[in-house]
Amino acid sequence: xxxxxxKHRNFVAEPMxxxxxxxxxxxxxVLGKRLVSAGFDKAYVVLGQFLVLKRNQELFQEWMKDxxxxxxxxxxxxxxxxxxxxxxxL
Amino acid sequence: xxxIESLSDEQLRTKLIEHGFPIMPITGTTxxxxxxxxxxxxxxxxxxxxxxxxxxxxxxxxxxxSSTKRSTRRATMGAPSVRSVKQTEPEVRKSTTHTTTTTTKxxxxxxxxxxxxGSDSEPExxxxxxxxxxxxxxxxxxxxxxxxxxxxxxSSSHFSNSYSPSLADRxxxxxxxxxxxxxxxxxxxxxxxxxxxxxxxSYEQPPAAAEDEKxxxxxxxxxxxxxxxxxxxxxxxxxxxxxxxxxxDTNGASAYIRSLQGRQSRYRDVNPSYxxxxxxxxxxxxxxxxxxxxxxxxxxxxxxxMYYGMRNDGGVAVERPGYFIPRCGEGGPDxxxxxxxxxDSDIDDAVNLMRFIKPELVKRxxxxxxxxxVVKPYLTEAEVINLRHTVDENDYPSLAKQMxxxxxxxxxxxxxxxxxxRTDAGNDLSEEHVFExxxxxxxxxxxxxxxxxxxxxxxxxxxxVYNKFCALFNSALVLFGTFLTLYLLNAGYKYARQYHKQTKxxxxxxxxxxxxxxESNGDGGEDFLVINHVRDMILPIKNRKxxxxxxxxxxxxxxxxxxxxxxxxxxxQGEPFEVWRWLGNPNLNxxxxxxxxxxxxxxxxxxxxxxxxxxCSPTPCLKVRGMxxxxxxxxxxxxxxxxxxxxxxxxxxxxxGVDSVSKCVYLKCADxxxxxxxxxxxxxxxxxxxxxxxxxxRLERYMQRFPDAMVSGPPFLKSxxxxxxWSS
Numbered sequence: 001x002x003x004x005x006x007k008h009r010n011f012v013a014e015p016m017x018x019x020x021x022x023x024x025x026x027x028x029x030v031l032g033k034r035l036v037s038a039g040f041d042k043a044y045v046v047l048g049q050f051l052v053l054k055r056n057q058e059l060f061q062e063w064m065k066d067x068x069x070x071x072x073x074x075x076x077x078x079x080x081x082x083x084x085x086x087x088x089x090l
Numbered sequence: 091x092x093x094i095e096s097l098s099d100e101q102l103r104t105k106l107i108e109h110g111f112p113i114m115p116i117t118g119t120t121x122x123x124x125x126x127x128x129x130x131x132x133x134x135x136x137x138x139x140x141x142x143x144x145x146x147x148x149x150x151x152x153x154x155x156s157s158t159k160r161s162t163r164r165a166t167m168g169a170p171s172v173r174s175v176k177q178t179e180p181e182v183r184k185s186t187t188h189t190t191t192t193t194t195k196x197x198x199x200x201x202x203x204x205x206x207x208g209s210d211s212e213p214e215x216x217x218x219x220x221x222x223x224x225x226x227x228x229x230x231x232x233x234x235x236x237x238x239x240x241x242x243x244x245s246s247s248h249f250s251n252s253y254s255p256s257l258a259d260r261x262x263x264x265x266x267x268x269x270x271x272x273x274x275x276x277x278x279x280x281x282x283x284x285x286x287x288x289x290x291x292s293y294e295q296p297p298a299a300a301e302d303e304k305x306x307x308x309x310x311x312x313x314x315x316x317x318x319x320x321x322x323x324x325x326x327x328x329x330x331x332x333x334x335x336x337x338x339d340t341n342g343a344s345a346y347i348r349s350l351q352g353r354q355s356r357y358r359d360v361n362p363s364y365x366x367x368x369x370x371x372x373x374x375x376x377x378x379x380x381x382x383x384x385x386x387x388x389x390x391x392x393x394x395x396m397y398y399g400m401r402n403d404g405g406v407a408v409e410r411p412g413y414f415i416p417r418c419g420e421g422g423p424d425x426x427x428x429x430x431x432x433x434d435s436d437i438d439d440a441v442n443l444m445r446f447i448k449p450e451l452v453k454r455x456x457x458x459x460x461x462x463x464v465v466k467p468y469l470t471e472a473e474v475i476n477l478r479h480t481v482d483e484n485d486y487p488s489l490a491k492q493m494x495x496x497x498x499x500x501x502x503x504x505x506x507x508x509x510x511x512r513t514d515a516g517n518d519l520s521e522e523h524v525f526e527x528x529x530x531x532x533x534x535x536x537x538x539x540x541x542x543x544x545x546x547x548x549x550x551x552x553x554x555v556y557n558k559f560c561a562l563f564n565s566a567l568v569l570f571g572t573f574l575t576l577y578l579l580n581a582g583y584k585y586a587r588q589y590h591k592q593t594k595x596x597x598x599x600x601x602x603x604x605x606x607x608x609e610s611n612g613d614g615g616e617d618f619l620v621i622n623h624v625r626d627m628i629l630p631i632k633n634r635k636x637x638x639x640x641x642x643x644x645x646x647x648x649x650x651x652x653x654x655x656x657x658x659x660x661x662x663q664g665e666p667f668e669v670w671r672w673l674g675n676p677n678l679n680x681x682x683x684x685x686x687x688x689x690x691x692x693x694x695x696x697x698x699x700x701x702x703x704x705x706c707s708p709t710p711c712l713k714v715r716g717m718x719x720x721x722x723x724x725x726x727x728x729x730x731x732x733x734x735x736x737x738x739x740x741x742x743x744x745x746x747g748v749d750s751v752s753k754c755v756y757l758k759c760a761d762x763x764x765x766x767x768x769x770x771x772x773x774x775x776x777x778x779x780x781x782x783x784x785x786x787x788r789l790e791r792y793m794q795r796f797p798d799a800m801v802s803g804p805p806f807l808k809s810x811x812x813x814x815x816w817s818s
Contacts, residue, residue: 052115053123059114063123 004084008077011043012084019043026070026077034068050082057083094125094132102128109135414502432495440495444506446481447474447496447542451508455544460553468511468541498528500542513541593640600637600644601652603628608655608672618671620662621645689736690776697770704786707766711792714755714772716782718748726750733757735809737771742806745799758792758799760806 004012008025016023022032024043040046053059057079064075097105099116102124107113109131116124416431432440451469458467469477475489484492500508510525512534524545525531531540549557607627611619629637648670649657660669696703717729726748733755734746741764747756757772759765765786773784793799 049119052117052120054112054114056112056114059120059123059127062126063120066122066126067119 004080005077008081008084011081012088015089016043016047016085021046024078025081026074026079027068028074031068031070031074038067040067046078047082047085050079050086055083055086094129097125097128106131415499416502432498436492436495437499439492440499443474443478443492443496444499444508446478448506448508448544450477451542451544452547455547456549456553459547459549459557466541468513468543470513470539470541471535472539474542497531497540497542501528507544507546508542509545511541511543511545513539593643596637596640597643597647600628600640601647604644604648604670605652605655608670611672618658618660618669620660620667620669621657622667624670688778689732690778692775693781694774696773702774703766703770707762707769707786709786709789709792710759710761710765711787711789712757712759712765712768712772713785713787714757714782715753715785716780717755717777718750718753719778719780729755731809732777733772734807736775737768738807738809740771741765741767742804743768744802744806745796746807747796747799749795756787756792756795758796760802 005025007023011019011023011025019042020032021027021035021040021043022029024046027035035041035046040049049063050060053063057076060079060082061070061072061075064070064078065072070078094102094105099121102116102121103113105128106124109128111127111131114120114124415437447469454469455467471490471493475486475493478484478489478492479486497510500506500510510531511523512525525534525540534540604624607624608619611617625634625641629641634641648655654673656671656673658669658671659666661667662669694702714733717733718725730746730748734743737743742760743757743764744760745756745758748754749756757765757768759768769784769786772782775782
């Protein structure tokens with residue numbers, strides 16, 4: 001990955017607070033809708049799942065694929081986003 | 091296989107741990123994922139086991155082939171297989187077909203024993219057998235026939251030292267592959283038969299070739315085999331699928347041996363070829379750089395050659411016969427022999443003279459340009475004539491005439507490179523010493539001697555390099571000298587400015603002190619002071635001499651520019667002295683009164699919870715800005731005192747430094763809480779008309795600036811003046 005997206009940077013720049021799940025890098029409207037319907041309505045819920053999976057990239061991407069049919073690019077973006085956020089704030 | 095879906099969380103976790111997977115919490119959201127993971131793990135493990143089974147299934151399928159084998163295997167189990175091989179070997183050589191079969195059988199068994207890894211076979215292995223294809227058969231045949239005898243001989247000799255029980259696998263090979271010379275159909279039939287446990291029949295016709303092979307290559311050790319298997323990488327054309335299928339086809343041994351054959355031969359062949367290919371690869375890689383380098387070199391060589399060619403052209407031209415010769419008679423009435431034209435009869439003599447003196451001139455020029463400047467770079471006419479006279483018996487007048495003619499020719503033929511020069515200018519010849527035409531030569535000749543010289547000779551390379559180097563060195567020296575001068579000038583200018591400024595500062599300081607003294611004196615009874623007394627009050631005894639110049643300047647400054655001081659002559663103790671009388675009144679007091687150097691109230695709220703102060707202080711260090719307007723020592727002391735007075739009674743301050751360069755006050759408190767208190771006490775206050783702002787400073791930056799600041803207290807800094815409650 002050469003550079004990160006603006007969305008990624010925005011997310012990683014500050015505590016996530018009550019941000020919706022669509023604020024996560026790699027998650028757009030469609031994936032966001034699917035995640036919300038699966039019960040993951042806020043970014044911190046996804047973060048919880050991310051942490052429960054012990055920041056394991058493979059498992060997290062697998063989970064995203066299962067939950068919202070994310071492709072590998074999207075899930076990798078999302079993983080990286082959460083990972084960097086954790087590096088910064090956790 | 092366990093039904094993964096029906097596992098409980100606990101079982102799922104245990105299973106995952108069994109498969110070496112890190113423990114994860116299994117929750118509603120992760121259960122599905124973990125099941126999936128477990129399934130994948132189990133499948134991958136099964137795959138691994140299956141592939142293992144493939145490789146170890148040889149003896150298993152062998153065992154299925156015939157029950158007799160099994161029995162013999164049991165029989166040989168105990169006995170060391172080395173012995174059995176040794177015993178059977180002579181037999182094999184002279185035996186009939188029948189004995190061969192038995193031997194090979196036994197040998198096979200020993201082989202099996204060795205490779206019995208104890209893994210149980212799986213049914214799939216044999217099922218794959220049905221996918222036996224003629225194609226693979228063909229491959230197989232090719233590989234067996236490829237197996238050439240000389241190779242085996244070398245290998246056996248090579249590994250004869252490591253004679254071990256496992257040597258027995260060569261006979262297996264030969265017996266197994268009775269078919270390399272037989273046709274494919276028969277071979278296939280045999281395979282099928284062996285699959286149908288009819289192995290005995292398949293050994294009925296061992297061809298002579300097999301026997302030969304057997305005889306020649308009995309000593310291939312397992313070690314070799316393993317080595318070859320490890321070391322060989324499947325070739326591109328090597329169909330791994332075929333290999334697998336083949337393996338299942340008859341039994342493991344065949345496939346094993348076949349791969350052995352293939353690999354063995356490849357091992358032998360490939361080694362050199364590998365080296366050669368790697369060498370070739372390396373050469374190819376090197377080749378590009380070498381070629382590039384070569385082209386690079388060639389370019390410079392070409393340039394050099396062209397350069398020399400260009401230079402040599404001038405020299406070569408001398409030898410050309412096509413000289414430009416102004417003949418007398420053609421030139422019209424004003425043609426004068428020996429001045430601007432030459433008689434036909436004298437041409438040869440002149441050219442000969444030129445040819446004669448040219449080398450001498452070149453030699454002189456070269457030795458002048460190269461070795462020593464003692465040798466003159468030119469020949470005078472007299473010298474030329476003398477030289478010529480030693481080889482030519484002509485008398486002097488005729489030689490002088492030749493000389494003139496030659497000079498005329500030299501003017502007309504610039505390519506000869508011979509020039510007439512003035513000799514009175516010393517040895518340093520340049521273009522301006524060269525005569526333009528024969529007339530000026532004639533004029534010059536009356537008073538001085540004319541010289542002949544080669545101005546730009548072909549110097550030897552070393553000499554030329556040396557000259558260039560000298561020139562370079564000289565110019566570098568000049569450049570260096572210039573830069574040095576510039577640098578020194580610059581440094582001198584800076585120093586002068588510095589010195590001037592310093593003196594001025596000292597004078598001002600002196601004036602200030604004088605005014606202070608006068609002012610304080612003015613408050614007392616006497617309102618004038620003898621000037622020399624003032625000096626004695628201000629300057630210590632040892633400094634009076636050295637500070638005299640500054641003192642005088644200060645006195646002059648005061649006399650000229652200080653309106654509050656009047657210089658007058660008063661009689662003090664019966665003697666007239668120059669005195670200073672202090673006339674100043676408070677209205678004229680220019681320096682700001684100490685009263686104004688004070689805290690003047692708060693600009694904005696900085697108490698806990700306000701937007702202007704951080705919720706918690708990150709470091710114990712503070713940087714206070716806006717306290718200093720101008721920088722001098724008294725001022726900084728004053729400011730330090732003001733800061734301490736403001737906050738030292740509320741918090742513990744370890745260090746307080748005033749930096750007059752950055753015009754900041756630096757505070758180091760005992761801990762973060764103290765820093766927060768100091769922050770709230772200083773931030774947003776007015777101090778002598780300036781708004782004070784405070785920032786937190788990282789500890790390491792602080793320690794960088796003030797390395798001697800205390801790390802921990804006590805003692806803590808306290809204000810000299812009694813603390814005032816500013817918060818009201």
